[in-house]
Amino acid sequence: MDWIFWVIIGGIVLAVLVAFGSIYLGKRRNEVEASRTPAVESAVAAEPAPVEQAADEPVETDASAAGIAEAEGAPEPAATAPQAPELERPEAPESRLVRLRRRLAGSNNSLARALADLLSADRIDDDTWDDFEATLISSDLGVAPTGELVESLRQKLRVEGISDPGQAKSLLRSELLGLVDPGLDRGLNLDHEPGQPAVVLVVGVNGTGKTTTVGKLGRMLVADGRSVLFGAADTFRAAAAEQLTTWGDRVGVETVRGEEGADPASVAFAAVDQGIQRGVDVVLVDTAGRLHTKVGLMDELGKVKRVVEKKAPVGEVLLVLDATTGQNGLTQARVFSEVVDITGIVLTKLDGSAKGGIVVQVQRDLGVPVKFIGLGEGVDDLAPFDADQFVDGILGD
Numbered sequence: 001m002d003w004i005f006w007v008i009i010g011g012i013v014l015a016v017l018v019a020f021g022s023i024y025l026g027k028r029r030n031e032v033e034a035s036r037t038p039a040v041e042s043a044v045a046a047e048p049a050p051v052e053q054a055a056d057e058p059v060e061t062d063a064s065a066a067g068i069a070e071a072e073g074a075p076e077p078a079a080t081a082p083q084a085p086e087l088e089r090p091e092a093p094e095s096r097l098v099r100l101r102r103r104l105a106g107s108n109n110s111l112a113r114a115l116a117d118l119l120s121a122d123r124i125d126d127d128t129w130d131d132f133e134a135t136l137i138s139s140d141l142g143v144a145p146t147g148e149l150v151e152s153l154r155q156k157l158r159v160e161g162i163s164d165p166g167q168a169k170s171l172l173r174s175e176l177l178g179l180v181d182p183g184l185d186r187g188l189n190l191d192h193e194p195g196q197p198a199v200v201l202v203v204g205v206n207g208t209g210k211t212t213t214v215g216k217l218g219r220m221l222v223a224d225g226r227s228v229l230f231g232a233a234d235t236f237r238a239a240a241a242e243q244l245t246t247w248g249d250r251v252g253v254e255t256v257r258g259e260e261g262a263d264p265a266s267v268a269f270a271a272v273d274q275g276i277q278r279g280v281d282v283v284l285v286d287t288a289g290r291l292h293t294k295v296g297l298m299d300e301l302g303k304v305k306r307v308v309e310k311k312a313p314v315g316e317v318l319l320v321l322d323a324t325t326g327q328n329g330l331t332q333a334r335v336f337s338e339v340v341d342i343t344g345i346v347l348t349k350l351d352g353s354a355k356g357g358i359v360v361q362v363q364r365d366l367g368v369p370v371k372f373i374g375l376g377e378g379v380d381d382l383a384p385f386d387a388d389q390f391v392d393g394i395l396g397d
Ligand SMILES: Nc1nc2c(ncn2[C@@H]2O[C@H](COP(=O)(O)OP(=O)(O)OP(=O)(O)O)[C@@H](O)[C@H]2O)c(=O)[nH]1
Pocket: 204, 205, 206, 207, 208, 209, 210, 211, 212, 213, 234, 237, 240, 243, 288, 289, 348, 349, 350, 351, 352, 373, 374, 375, 376, 377, 381
């Protein structure tokens, strides 16, 4: 019987050991689980990283869209909407100056302020007129046109006894309008023979905004339903052709370019030749404008024009001038007009300049109309010049 007793005792001891063992093992497992959990959590937390990257992709698109929006001067470049197709839909040329007028007014409100000061003075004496005249001159209207305007305004205010600010402002408006000359033909000459494109040469000193203007103009012409080709005849600066090609990609226009340092005339020739073969409506040729010597410039631009005209007549030579350069810009303009027949002026950077009066001076000086104005760096920031809108803009209306 003894052995039965010992078997029972052994069984009890075994059962107790098994019970303790499983309690211990269960506890260990929990500890291991517990120590593992943070790692698993961090792994789970790490998982969204690729997802985040994937989610980042549209943000990258947004960034580029924002870049475009920023370049266009859109007020909220950080907008996160995916690239909207309308971003690339060109704006109708007619509505541009209306939209851009605020920018013009923002830059030129010194004129409106000077007029307000003039009219609010208790007594308009010589000093008051002198201040007003100084403001007109500082807006680059030029000494002679300013003298004419002030003289005429003084006389009319005196003769007609005008003291009402509204009436005085409309008088100033009509005087300014007379100086800007609304009667000038500001249309871009795009006449061309069948089988030949219209050719537009864009000239000017580097940095004035030539390439940008070619890009914006291409966009405007495309908006108008025309087929366009760019010619990168600024072969002097390596990046210039690249810059124009980028603009072309942006506005849906192909660019004909040559090797760096190639003869600008041969690139212009090739562009017009391509234009003929493809049957495009307009070839816009961007040129280099180093003001090294007048003779060098004459040789280069003269040659470009002569060579191109073996293929098709050049209908427009647009001179691009930076409005912020004032008298310097006028001096450059004179040099260019001596070497090539300018048919129109593009005044750029008027958005950052209180020098709207330069329009009057440059037209008088060169005897050619301002046809376009640049009011920003964006694709749609070029507007056909309209005398009425312009004067309203610089008067802050
Ligand atoms: N604010 C403003 N900037 C402009 C305007 N037009 C051009 N720009 C800027 O002026 C700078 C020079 O423009 P470009 O088009 O490169 O000038 P460019 O005459 O072709 O000069 P090169 O490329 O050196 O031959 C760029 O930063 C343009 O974005 C404008 O109407 N307003």
